[in-house]
Amino acid sequence: xxxxxxxxxxxxxxxxxxxxxxxxxxxxxxxxxxxxxxxxxxxxxxxxxxxxxxxxxxxxxxxxxxxxxxxxxxxxxxxxxxxxxxxxxxxxxxxxxxxxxxxxxxxxxxxxxxxxxxxxxxxxxxxxxxxxxxxxxxxxxxxxxxxxxxxxxxxxxxxxxxxxxxxxxxxxxxxxxxxxxxxxxxxxxxx
Numbered sequence: 210x211x212x213x214x215x216x217x218x219x220x221x222x223x224x225x226x227x228x229x230x231x232x233x234x235x236x237x238x239x240x241x242x243x244x245x246x247x248x249x250x251x252x253x254x255x256x257x258x259x260x261x262x263x264x265x266x267x268x269x270x271x272x273x274x275x276x277x278x279x280x281x282x283x284x285x286x287x288x289x290x291x292x293x294x295x296x297x298x299x300x301x302x303x304x305x306x307x308x309x310x311x312x313x314x315x316x317x318x319x320x321x322x323x324x325x326x327x328x329x330x331x332x333x334x335x336x337x338x339x340x341x342x343x344x345x346x347x348x349x350x351x352x353x354x355x356x357x358x359x360x361x362x363x364x365x366x367x368x369x370x371x372x373x374x375x376x377x378x379x380x381x382x383x384x385x386x387x388x389x390x391x392x393x394x395x396x397x398x399x400x
Contacts, residue, residue, distance in 0.1 A: 212237065212324040215295055219247060219304070221340060222313040223348045230336040230386060235324065236295070238331075240268050240286035242394050246331050247304060247314070249389030251340045257307035261286070263294065268302075297321070310347040312340075331394065333386035342373050 213236040221228040230250045234243065240261055248255045260282060261268035268289060269282035284293075294302065300318040305311060324330070341351040355378060357369045 213292065214322045214324050214330060215291055215318055216320040216322065216334075218317045218319055219250060220315045220317075221251070222315055224341070224351065226338065228338040228340055231319070231334050232331060232386075232390065233334060234291065234331040236292040236321070237290050238394070240284070240289050240291065240294075241270075243291055244286060244304075245393040246390045247316075248306075249393040250333050250336070250386045251314075252386070252389075253306055253312075253340060254343055256343065257309065259304065259306045261302050261304050263299065263302040266294075268294070295321075307343070310344065310350075312347070329391070331387070331390045333383045333390060336381050336383055336386065339376065339378055339380045342376050345373075 214233050215236050216231065216233050219230045219232065228251075232246065232250050234246060238246070244259055244261075245255065247253075259269065266284065267282040268284040268286050270287075271281045271285045295318045302316045304314040304316055306314065341348075342354065345351050345354050354369055354373060357363045357365050358373065358376075358378075360366060363369075
């Protein structure tokens with residue numbers, strides 16, 4: 210039987226125009242590997258806590274450091290594969306990155322296909338816009354940053370321009386995302 214591929218759309222919530230990625234991954238990767246793939250596809254730095262949730266199910270890191278912050282997740286992300294959850298009946302999962310800024314992502318399963326010969330996975334097949342800079346203050350902080358960066362006469366323009374560095378809100382490169390996604394997953398970890 211051929212390996213299954215999940216085509217998923219990852220949308221960063223509460224921001225318009227939308228910031229999103231369409232990715233394809235093997236169905237037998239773990240949720241931990243999926244977390245690392247999302248980080249690279251979106252351009253995050255993996256420097257904050259995260260968690261997946263669907264209905265009443267929480268999926269995440271059950272390590273001692275994380276559990277000190279609250280109840281442990283229902284599923285340890287290193288032990289559960291995407292195929293343990295996603296199916297024709299279970300097509301949506303939420304993903305929160307950075308419990309301070311609370312970047313909420315909606316992940317929708319768009320298709321289940323057979324792995325195609327000659328195609329390397331994971332891969333990013335489409336997307337739009339750059340993710341917000343880390344630690345910018347959630348959605349309100351991001352909108353404020355965009356407003357300041359767009360106004361060279363704003364009193365904080367130079368300071369925020371320096372803080373944001375080479376941030377370009379409209380930038381997205383699916384090849385760059387694909388390379389990052391592949392580099393993020395240790396293939397020996399997938400065995």
